[in-house]
Amino acid sequence: MSEKILVVDDEEEIVAFIRDALTDEGYQVWTAGNGENAIAAAKKQPDLIILDIMLPGCDGYAVCRAIRDEVSCPVIFLSARQGEDDRVRGLATGGDDYMVKPFSLRELKARISAHLRRERRSMDRRSRSVLRFDGLTLDLKGHTVCWQEKNIPVTNREFAIMEFLALHPEQVFSREQIYERVWGLEAAGDSSTVTEHVKKIRAKLAAAGCPAPDGYLATVWGAGYKWRRQR
Template identity: 45%
Template sequence: MQYKILVVDDEEEICNAIKEYLNIVGYIVYTANNGKEAMERLSILPDLILLDINMPGMDGLDVCKRIRTHVNVPILFLTAKIEEQDRINGLMAGADDYIIKPFALEELHARIVAHLRREERGKGKKNIMGIGDFIINYSERKLFVGEKEIFLTKTEFEIVELLSRHKGQVFDKETIYEKIWGFDKEGDSAIIMEHVRRIRSKFSKEWKGEVIETVWGVGYRWV
């Protein structure tokens, strides 16, 4: 199977360089140079989207917010920004990961492989876990409290699945990152902290009990 990748960046040289490299390693690559073109390219049904944040007009954050409820594929931001708040804003818009410019094409490829592999793992898992009215449907990647669905992003669900499948086991932030994204990435604990904060916020609206416990100085566990 050849995966389809959509690359969105207002710099044509970057688009062309990424396209040429990914074509060589076996992907079908489509490009767009602005937010409007990106929206139009969604008809190709990409398996993964590489999305630049800083584009004129409709920037990457706006594109991500608009498509996330309709597109259930990994979205990786390409960004020259390095402030923690910018990364958090990207996650809140619905992105799964980010890579900071300038980057090596080999690293970009490694992240793409990790995310696509993660997608395939998710498709193959079957079963349901219940805690009273709290239900996780792993095969459909959905979570319910009673009959009400709690909507999680792809990465949020991956974290819930990792912790809930290993109830009581403590995972530090670096290990969670490595297991979710498929490779080691020291220094990105803020990403995990923000995802967990958002998961808890969504849970708290429908569920009274504590589900994800912070083990101070260590990490998190499912209780």
């Protein structure tokens, strides 16, 4: 095991506790004690980031927003903030998971392992030209979508949304993140168009006979959308 994990927290005892535990598991552990150092360390492309919210300088939310264009690895927020709004905000800014302090080290290790396994499977998918989810098939080279061998006509934008989310299953992306990825940073439009495209994709899946089109392209209320492997 040689995955690189960045631990970001201004409490030295917590950093040392997590670092020692993960090092014993065989991970390479990098650390940062404030937002600015975290952004700099993230540029070295860790495989996973454990990120506190209350940091000196820019907070964890700002760190996550700052790195998301360049860093695609899973981000686990680890914070004393317990409110639903805090958890939703963490997911909406690009986080993949949220744990509340005090936390179980055993659970943290399990979540790290699960996210890294998911990333390895995602990398395997990117090397393939066809993605299969139950009866739904996406041909990445042919830009075609089929439900149980029945072709579903989709536009280039619709396919790009499906492809982007399907290559990152179970990861939540905000409308803004999807818009920037599919339309581009310089696009002169509004991220609300993502919602309309999602509705059209679901309608086309339903028309083709897919019994629960929103089961694949799921809404995470207050945060965005994610692709489910199975309905």
